[in-house]
Amino acid sequence: MRLLLRGGRIIDPSQQLDDQMDLLIEGRTIADLGKGLTRAGDESDLTILELEGKLVVPGLIDMHTHLREPGFEYKETVRTGSLAAAAGGFTSIACMPNTDPVNDTRSVTEFILRKARQCGVVNVYPVAAVSKSSEGAVITEFADLRDAGAVAFSDDGKSVMNSGLMRRALEYADALGMPVISHCEDMDLAAGGAANEGVVATRLGLRGIPNIAEDLMVGRDIAIAEYTGTAVHIAHVSTVGAVALIREAKRRGVRVTAEAAPHHFTLTDEALQDYDTRAKVSPPLRTMGDVSAVREGLKDGTLDAVASDHAPHSTLEKDVEFDYAANGMIGLETSLALSLRLVEEGVLTLDQLVAKMSTNPAKILRIPKGTLRLGADADVTVMDLDEEWTVDVTRFQSRSKNTPFIGWRLRGKAFLTIVGGEIKYRAR
Ligand code: DOR
Numbered sequence: 259m260r261l262l263l264r265g266g267r268i269i270d271p272s273q274q275l276d277d278q279m280d281l282l283i284e285g286r287t288i289a290d291l292g293k294g295l296t297r298a299g300d301e302s303d304l305t306i307l308e309l310e311g312k313l314v315v316p317g318l319i320d321m322h323t324h325l326r327e328p329g330f331e332y333k334e335t336v337r338t339g340s341l342a343a344a345a346g347g348f349t350s351i352a353c354m355p356n357t358d359p360v361n362d363t364r365s366v367t368e369f370i371l372r373k374a375r376q377c378g379v380v381n382v383y384p385v386a387a388v389s390k391s392s393e394g395a396v397i398t399e400f401a402d403l404r405d406a407g408a409v410a411f412s413d414d415g416k417s418v419m420n421s422g423l424m425r426r427a428l429e430y431a432d433a434l435g436m437p438v439i440s441h442c443e444d445m446d447l448a449a450g451g452a453a454n455e456g457v458v459a460t461r462l463g464l465r466g467i468p469n470i471a472e473d474l475m476v477g478r479d480i481a482i483a484e485y486t487g488t489a490v491h492i493a494h495v496s497t498v499g500a501v502a503l504i505r506e507a508k509r510r511g512v513r514v515t516a517e518a519a520p521h522h523f524t525l526t527d528e529a530l531q532d533y534d535t536r537a538k539v540s541p542p543l544r545t546m547g548d549v550s551a552v553r554e555g556l557k558d559g560t561l562d563a564v565a566s567d568h569a570p571h572s573t574l575e576k577d578v579e580f581d582y583a584a585n586g587m588i589g590l591e592t593s594l595a596l597s598l599r600l601v602e603e604g605v606l607t608l609d610q611l612v613a614k615m616s617t618n619p620a621k622i623l624r625i626p627k628g629t630l631r632l633g634a635d636a637d638v639t640v641m642d643l644d645e646e647w648t649v650d651v652t653r654f655q656s657r658s659k660n661t662p663f664i665g666w667r668l669r670g671k672a673f674l675t676i677v678g679g680e681i682k683y684r685a686r
Contacts, residue, residue, distance in 0.1 A: 266309035271613035272629035317349025317637030319619040322565035329358025334570040340379035341655035344683035347672030349637035350381040362387040364406040412439035428488040442475035473499035489513035498551035517563040520596035535583035566593040570658030595668035640674035
């Protein structure tokens with residue numbers, strides 16, 4: 259089976275490529291890349307796709323997704339999450355361990371991988387827990403989890419409050435050549451909070467989560483990484499202080515990488531008006547000053563990746579009083595279009611955005627993806643940058659519908675999602 263993607267604009271940051279070219283896929287791999295590709299001989303197995311006017315990039319990678327299986331299948335399964343990923347233009351996703359049971363053992367990691375293989379939509383990379391049940395007390399079996407197929411460690415959803423355990427986690431993970439993804443929020447400072455500490459929370463009568471809850475933990479993780487010479491990846495950065503700390507640390511040569519979620523560079527805590535629980539996330543939506551800092555961090559390279567933090571919840575967890583509502587919003591099917599706004603607004607170039615949504619996540623997770631080099635896996639995302647669409651959750655693949663972006667008019671959409679040489683999503 260061969261696929262010829264003809265005449266699209268190919269952007270591949272891994273090869274500093276931005277040109278109108280053809281791409282040939284043979285079986286599961288990239289076989290050729292160039293202008294005016296023609297193939298001699300038998301063409302009976304060749305499918306030609308005319309892609310003039312479309313953008314062709316290395317398959318997008320969402321390095322921060324919640325799939326909810328095992329345990330919360332009514333919110334999302336490996337299959338529905340994978341279909342949502344493909345529809346959003348993602349060819350690979352890394353899924354967080356806060357399932358039930360938590361992915362803290364080989365059997366859960368293997369279960370997720372088996373499910374992903376069975377549904378065969380996108381590449382699924384399990385992230386295993388740092389601590390047993392993500393309770394922050396006892397470290398998990400890192401080598402065993404690595405052998406089972408985990409690509410990173412995280413207690414996402416919670417901070418690892420025990421600094422001694424975090425130090426050991428960074429050292430063990432580094433010895434195995436794997437990243438630790440840190441959810442930074444001092445749990446004591448954030449305790450009881452439901453929204454960003456500030457004017458909006460005060461007006462709404464909600465308990466606040468201060469910026470320093472995040473800043474403190476980002477500072478601590480950087481200090482541990484610097485002292486031990488290890489690497490740390492900071493998840494969903496949301497504060498002006500965290501961006502500054504990461505920027506400074508990078509300048510000093512600390513091995514720190516970081517990601518931002520579309521909601522944190524698009525919305526402020528004003529979205530909580532009318533107590534809209536769909537906008538309740540962790541870390542919380544913050545102020546315009548924070549949003550600007552996150553955008554600046556993306557622009558100057560302080561923040562390496564864009565990650566959706568796709569967090570499906572049902573009406574059971576969301577149609578309740580604000581204080582009791584679960585944190586999180588779905589993101590796999592809106593992440594690309596919301597991120598393309600950064601290009602439209604001059605924050606990022608297209609090349610930089612593709613790097614943050616493909617090449618860089620691949621490097622951080624150390625997975626052999628994020629490139630269209632010859633011989634690489636044929637994971638390719640084709641986008642239509644001109645397509646205007648309205649967010650309508652009834653058309654989403656995700657099993658959950660919790661997003662505050664309902665009704666938003668967005669521009670840019672996945673046109674084709676190709677995983678291992680097979681078309682897994684095609685826009686209709
Ligand atoms: O808003 C969030 N939801 N933030 C997290 O860190 C966890 C996630 C979830 O699992 O729902």
